[in-house]
Every structure is written in structure tokens, then in C-alpha cells.
Amino acid sequence: MVWIAGIDGCKAGWIAAILDLAEAAQPTLRVVPRLADLIDTDLAPALIAVDMPIGLPDRIGGSGRGPEQLVRALLGQRRSSVFSIPARTAVEADDYSEACRLALATSQPPRKVSQQGFHLFPRIREIDALLRAEPPLCDRVYEVHPELAFATMRGAPLSHPKKIRGKINPAGMAERQALLVAAGIPSETIRARPPRGAAADDALDALAALVVARHILAGRGKPFPDPPRRDSHGLPIAIWTYRPDHPPAQNFDHQDTAMTDSPVPRLMIEAAAQRIAGHARITPVMRLGTGAFDSAGDISLKLECLQHAGSFKTRGAFNNLLSLEVPAAGVAAASGGNHGAAVAFAARARGVKATIFVPEISPAAKIEAIRRFGAEVVIGGAQYDDAQAACDRFVAETGALKIHPFAAKETIAGQGTLGREWAGQEPDLDTVLVAVGGGGLISGIAAWFAGTKVKVVGVEPEGSRALQAALEAKAPIDVTVASVAADSLGARNVGPLVYEVCKDTVDRVALVPDTAITQAQVTLWRDFRLAVEPGGAAALGALLCGAYKPAPGERLGVLVCGANVDLTKLAALLA
Template identity: 70%
Template sequence: MAAPLPRETITAAHARIAGRIRRTPVLRPGPDTFGLPGRLSLKLEFLQHAGSFKTRGAFNTMLSETVPAAGVAAASGGNHGAAVAYAARRLGHAARIFVPAISSPAKIEAIRRQGAEVVIGGARYADAQEACDRHVAASGALRVHPFAAAGTIAGQGTVALEWDEDEPDLDTILVASGGGGLVAGMASFWAGRGKRVVAVEPEGSCALHAALAAGGPVDVPVESIAADSLGASNVGDLVFGICRETVDHVALVPDAAIVEARRALWRECRIAVEPGGAAALAALLCGAYRPASGERIGVLVCGANVDAEGLAALA
């Protein structure tokens, strides 16, 4: 089973992509913000190019691999596709992105705006991944996997490298998980360094929680308000192996808590994110994760691809 990625691999990934990504800021909202005692650190990764952390893994993969004339291909609920399209355009590669029918129009438009071809690949993410795999087999395009690839995981792990430089004394870090590539990369970086990394999943989309409970990857049904960004039905062997060794546990949150966390981010900080971007904070607000007195908590805030209707719902 897979071991955590070496920190040197993540450090090398950061050096490789640093000139092409944004170093996103950290916000310390102050005591009693969100009605929570103690110190809180928010890593504002929703300010990343293309609206999510996935731009890091996309650049790292394309800069680490040989991209053929057929270009790159990816399956995505939306954010990964926008990131791959963004990176491909800036590196001069053609991109074809396969999305499920549940993807939001805002995310599909974000992909097209970057010049990529968009293909509706079925009803759910797993269907889009199968369609992408068929295209890769037929065309020879480079597949940029959203989570189950070492290059992707190393790129996503660079979030932890930056955050650790800005906030070296955090005790616990809460990270939303869909396919698990982000939390696997971040937990790899902090492995053995006394940090507690907690994955946060919606109750209706909990592939990592199910895998850890079963002792291996299993298929799960996906039904959540955050399914278009946290909707993987199976985390796969690589993510499972890393997370089994490095993630403290998985906190499950109901959709209602995600809705409230989005509203709280807007109300308290004027931060507008999609549901998946608020899932980590939801774990604190609903009590799915209860910090000890004096515990220093980091919350990753990611996923800015929200449409006008979603913005109106925050008011």
C-alpha cells in the first residue's frame, strides 16, 4: 500500500510551479469570529488561479510529464477541469475536459473560457472518468487525474508547504476531501511533524471515510450539495494508502452545515465560495470537530467557482 509522499517531492513540486501559481494568503479572523473561541487560521486557496487548489496539481503534472501532440485530458466535476484548462492554455497544450451532467453551468463556462473543449461524459463523475479514459486510450493524450496520481498529490501538497511557512505552530488542520488528493498531499507534507490533519467530507459523499472504515477503497453513493467538487465515489489505492498513514480521521458534515458555513464566511468575512469550499469550516460550526481549549486550528477555504444564483443564496 502507498506510503506518504516524501516532503522533498512536495518541495520540488513547489519549486517547479512557483512562478505559475499564486501564493495564496492566510487570514486570521480574530477571536470569537464565527462564534468560535480560540485562534483560527484560514488559508484562502479559493483565490488561486482558476478558483481552486487544483491548479497546483495540474501545473505540476504537465511540467513533470511529456505532453504529446494530442494534448491533455481530464475528468472533472468542474474545478479540476478549469485548473487543467488554465494550465494547458498557459503551457500551450490542447485540453479536452470530460464533465458529468451534475456540473454547474458556472464551472462548465469557466472551463470553456480557458479555451478547452468540454464533453458531457455521463450523469456522474465516475461516468466522466470512464469517458476520459476511453479518449486517452484512443488518442494518446496525457491524462491529468484529479487525485489518484503522485504528480497531482505532490502539487496539491504545496498548499501545506506555504501554510507551514506562514503558520508554523498550527495544531490541527481541517481539509475538505472529495477524491482525497489534496488531503493526501497536505498530510504527506506534515507527516511525522506533530500536526493533526483531519479530512472533512459531506455525509452524502464520503469515499475516504468509507475506505478507512472498510480497510480499502470502496464505491459509495454520492448525493450532496457539494457533489460537483467533493463527489468522487472511490478514492483509489494511492490516496487510501497515504491517508491511512497520515490523516487523523474523517469528520462528516451534513449539507445543512455546509450551507450555514457558506453563509457564515460571507457574513463574517465577505468570502464567497461554493459549497465544497466551505465544508472544512462546517466541521467546526456544527461540532463534527470539537477543538480542545487553546488548540490552534487551520481551515482550508477553497472553491470559488460559484454562479450568480449561488451568490444570491448567501445573502
């Protein structure tokens, strides 16, 4: 077993978030009175990231140790969370007055010790004694700071403090919880009651340290300073974070253009992630490894087909409902099925009336799902665009809030949370394959990965190629639609918003025949017992038929995005 841990001090001693990498299980939280109680066991972690100063200089110049001065510059309004730690002699003092006297004598300009910093001294002395007694531990124990970890996850300093005047700030906790979810920490772990002797914010800090530990173990650690200094006892003096896929701006007080110039900037997706946390599921990644499906790539599947209501659309639906004011007439949407089911699901959860317009081509299974979630279903014409026109008329007549499946920033930002979540689960991805209908999903994912090394490749049926046509024409244009996946990937036109997002962020579009789509459906059922609709299987179809061929060793993520399949038709394919 390979264990790693993120550790923070708490009232009862230390709280540890421990993860068994071999089993890929969810982290466990544990409180121990002494740090040695965790290290001196059969389950001693291979790497520990701890929120406690390590390495004590003999003299201090400026406001604390070098790492503290460097890190504060990255944290904006959260800079005060980094305490100034004095020289070793002051930390070793048991009396506050004596600690202040020694700190004044060993600092330039002279600085006393803060009361908050003094309360940390017993914990600092404990870890200092442990590392000095066992120097090899320095190779696997790293100092981290939660606010730096969260800022790295976000790509910018946090917006809200976790406490205000000593009391928990719900907005700050929600912001940190959303970032941990996106980093791959299960929501049930994040929201679980902390162990006795630790507070909820202690648990979040330990989990943030665990995220950094995972990256350090993978070789992505980043120390401040780089390289770390050493104190007179040989202990490292550095605060560690990691090198993210999305590099933060050089000056956090001014957002970089990659985060703000897009029609749907990354900050909008961040806000959506915080908004929908607890409403949308964190869906798993299935890692298949090199050679899967007879390809040269290192393949994984992102199983968004396990999302509430059977598809990624739930993310955008909740972001709309939680962002916008809903009138008495409720909400209305046009849908081939999945968007309608998602809006119906979210509306029911929020106690809102929903009216869903569907085309005649919508599968009975999807219509039944919409009705099951309590929405009124209206057949609005032969194709999706006909249903959208009927929906628009209804909105004009009743004043209902229209929730568009792709041509709305709230929808795209909601779908973008999938990309954000995926990046946290698979930080080493090279390429992602994403099915395209109207383009809301690929727009959100591409907006999140914009400016990173990750290539976003769209996958469209040969008979329904609205995005490729728009990219070729350099403007959104109408296309004819004829595909086995037309009920979910059958938009005639992606529209100007999707085009503006995708024209600079989507690497290319791969076209797949219907036979490849149905082959992917069969493969997903045969090999993994996943019942997936045609549109949800299209991205895998591109890999199976060679429409996209990964390079040797290329880390390729394939999105499986919809499970609202007509079981009768699936059974016929399998016969």
C-alpha cells in the same frame, strides 16, 4: 511598530530585508552603506539576523570557529559555503600577508586565511566595533548563515549551488526562491529587482535571514553551539537557525523514513514547489484569533479560494504539465469542474491543447470557466465516475496525456505544496481542517505534515464519505453520493493511492450535513465577502456545526479551497 530584519553584505554595503510585523506587510529591501545607518534610526529593527560572523575567539582550533565546524556538518555538498574565520588578531589585520601570519600563529593546526574570507574582514570589523561599542545590541543582533537557513526550510541540504564558477546558477536560485515562497515571503518580493548596489543572490540571502529572524523572535531560535559561547569582549559566538515543525534528519546524507517511505514523500512535494513556483499563487492566511465563530480555538482561514482558476487544483495541474511529456494530442481530464478549470488554465499557460470531460451535475459556472480558459468541454455522463470513464476512452483512442484529479502522484505532490506553503505561513498550527472529495488535496497536505505535530482532519459531506468509508473498511470502497457539494466532493471511491497516503497520516474524518455547508457559504459571504462554492466551504462547516470542536487555545487552520460558485444559487441562499 515591531520591525525585524534579515541582513547580508553586498557590494554597496549591506542589504536589509525589513518587515513590519504589526502591519503584516510584505518585506522591503533596502541597501545601506553602514550597518549603523539601519540601527540608528526611528525604524531600528527589534531583531536583526545578519549573515556575518559575530564573536571572534583569541585562538582557533580546527577549521574555523566552533559554529562553523558544527554547521558544516549539516550542509552536505554546500558545506564549503561556510568560510573559516580566524582569530581576532588576524581579522583585525588590514594586509593579507599579515592576516595570514597572525592566523598561522593563533590556530592549531596552523591555517592561513582564504582570499574569500579576507574580503569579509572589513564587514566583520564593522559589526564587531558596533557591538562592542553598544553591548545591549547583542540581545537583538544574531549571526545566521543563508545556506543553513535554507537547509532548515527544506529539511535537508540544498541540491544546487547558487553560483557555479562565480556565475549565477538558475537552478540554485529557483530552489532558494521556492523555499522562500513556502516560508511565506511574497513571490513579488523574491523576484523583484534588488536595490542598486546589491545582487539578486544577496537579496535572497537577506530574505533567508529574515525568515530566521521571525522564528527567533517567536522563541524558536536554535544556536550552534547551544548555548552560545562568548569571546573575550563578551560577544556571542554562535550561528543561529530555528526549530522547524518538520525536524531534519539526524544525518542529512541519508533521508529519514518520513521523507522517503510515503508513496508521496516530502521531497517530491519540495520538487513540485520548485517546479510550480511562479505559476501558482501564494494564497493568503486570514488570522481571526481566539473565539472566532464562537469556538474555543485560535482560528485562521487559508484562502486557497483565491488561487488561479478558483481552486487548489491549479497546483496539481501545473505540476503534471511541468513534470510529464505532453503528446501532440494534448492533455485530457475528467472533472466536476474545478480540476477541469485548473487543467485548462495550466494548459493555456503552457500552450497545450486540453479536452475536459465533465458530468451532467457540473455547475454552469464551472463549465463556463473551463471554456473561458480555452479547453474543449465534453459532457461525459451523469456522475463524475461516468466522466472519468469517457475520459479514459478518449485517452486510449488519441494518446492524450491523462491528468487525474487525485489518483496520481504528480497531482498529490502538487496539492501538497499548499501544505508546505501553509506551514511556512502558520508555523504554530496544531490542526488543519481539509475538505475531501477524491482525496488528492488531503493526501498532499497530509503527506507534507506527516511526522509533525500538526493533525490533519478531513471533512466530508454526510452524503459523500469516500475517505471515511475507506478508513473504516481499511481499503478503498465504493460509496453512494448525494450532497449539495457533490460536484466537487462527489468521488465514489478514493482509490488505492489516496488510501495508502491517508491511512497513516489523516487523524480523523468529520462528517457534515449539507445544512452546515450552506451555512458556511453564507457566513463566508456575510462576514468576509468571500463567494465560495459548497465544497470550498465544507471545512468551515465542520467548525460551525460542531463536527470538529477545537480545544481551548488550539491553533486551528481551516482551508477555504474553492471559489467556482454558481452565483444564482449563492444569491438564493443569501435571500
